[in-house]
Amino acid sequence: MPARVVCLSPYSKKQVEDLLSGRHSVEVVTVPDPPAPDAVLRECSLAELVIGDKRHAHRLPREVLQRMPHCLLIQMPSVGYDVIDDRAAAEFGIAVANAAGYNRDAVADWTVMAILNLIRRGSWGDHRLREGGWPKPEMMGRELGALTVGIVGLGNVGSALAIRLLSFGSRVLCADVVEKSLPGVERVLFGDLLELADVVCVHVPLNEETHHLIDAEALTRMPKGAYLINASRGPVVDEKALVAALESGHLGGAALDVFEQEPTSTDNPLRQMENVFLSPHVGGATREAEARVLEVVRDNLTRVLDGEEPSNVVNGVRLGARLRR
Numbered sequence: 001m002p003a004r005v006v007c008l009s010p011y012s013k014k015q016v017e018d019l020l021s022g023r024h025s026v027e028v029v030t031v032p033d034p035p036a037p038d039a040v041l042r043e044c045s046l047a048e049l050v051i052g053d054k055r056h057a058h059r060l061p062r063e064v065l066q067r068m069p070h071c072l073l074i075q076m077p078s079v080g081y082d083v084i085d086d087r088a089a090a091e092f093g094i095a096v097a098n099a100a101g102y103n104r105d106a107v108a109d110w111t112v113m114a115i116l117n118l119i120r121r122g123s124w125g126d127h128r129l130r131e132g133g134w135p136k137p138e139m140m141g142r143e144l145g146a147l148t149v150g151i152v153g154l155g156n157v158g159s160a161l162a163i164r165l166l167s168f169g170s171r172v173l174c175a176d177v178v179e180k181s182l183p184g185v186e187r188v189l190f191g192d193l194l195e196l197a198d199v200v201c202v203h204v205p206l207n208e209e210t211h212h213l214i215d216a217e218a219l220t221r222m223p224k225g226a227y228l229i230n231a232s233r234g235p236v237v238d239e240k241a242l243v244a245a246l247e248s249g250h251l252g253g254a255a256l257d258v259f260e261q262e263p264t265s266t267d268n269p270l271r272q273m274e275n276v277f278l279s280p281h282v283g284g285a286t287r288e289a290e291a292r293v294l295e296v297v298r299d300n301l302t303r304v305l306d307g308e309e310p311s312n313v314v315n316g317v318r319l320g321a322r323l324r325r
Contacts, residue, residue: 002027003305006047008058009077019298024305034058044068049301052076062088072319073304077293080233082206086315095317097310099296101156103284108160110283111201111231114255117277118227124274145169150197153204154180173197194221206233216241225252231283234258243269257283
């Protein structure tokens with residue numbers, strides 16, 4: 001019997017079939033663009049393998065997972081997996097895996113771009129020139145090598161960012177709940193990082209512990225004129241508190257690739273602030289990263305079809321006897 005693979009991401013049926021062609025027979029089913037909760041439930045209830053939605057639109061809550069008795073693996077073609085109730089999946093013996101590290105260089109590059117854009121007023125100056133101005137006096141900036149940059153989360157992206165920042169000559173601090181070290185990077189407590197850094201870059205997963213990790217209290221602890229960069233997940237930062245800190249002049253600026261609600265509303269005050277750099281969740285969007293994530297998805301689904309345990313499992317499930325042999 002062919003293995004039933006349900007794809008919730010915007011890959012075509014042929015793309016997925018070509019991805020898995022070779023040793024195994026598969027039946028690939030794609031789901032219409034969201035919102036389509038009924039179609040998700042119908043198709044996933046029969047699935048053995050699921051490719052999650054990298055757009056984070058099709059969700060897999062407990063009530064769907066408990067009706068997926070045949071499912072072995074949900075593979076996210078992304079780093080984030082908060083659209084899946086991974087704890088409920090563990091209860092039902094379903095492994096949830098992400099694509100950890102596939103976009104580390106892309107997001108690290110975006111973060112460096114965002115920092116430079118803020119400290120040199122790049123976008124602001126471009127707009128003034130296009131309007132006919134010549135804002136030379138207002139564009140006095142800072143050198144990245146003269147700044148202290150704090151990285152919250154020294155994982156795949158955080159480590160790649162640290163290496164880039166060290167090459168600029170920056171003093172680099174890190175705070176992480178996991179004991180990690182990198183030559184040249186100073187490990188400090190989270191509170192100390194907030195107080196010492198000219199630029200705070202957030203690179204943590206979204207979970208109960210990190211929701212609104214950067215709140216009003218955290219922002220108050222940052223030095224006046226400091227910058228905040230968020231390229232992790234939107235709800236890690238309390239947007240209302242961030243707007244207040246920017247409006248008061250306490251923060252010098254912010255750069256956001258992610259938002260509490262995506263797409264962010266047209267009346268979001270952040271859209272109107274000239275000291276804020278915004279992009280629509282594209283930090284990891286490069287041709288190289290997209291090719292890499294497809295390799296991760298292919299390799300992990302193939303492992304399960306070969307009767308092997310998947311890699312990058314985030315909810316601790318080992319499939320054991322459930323695997324195809």
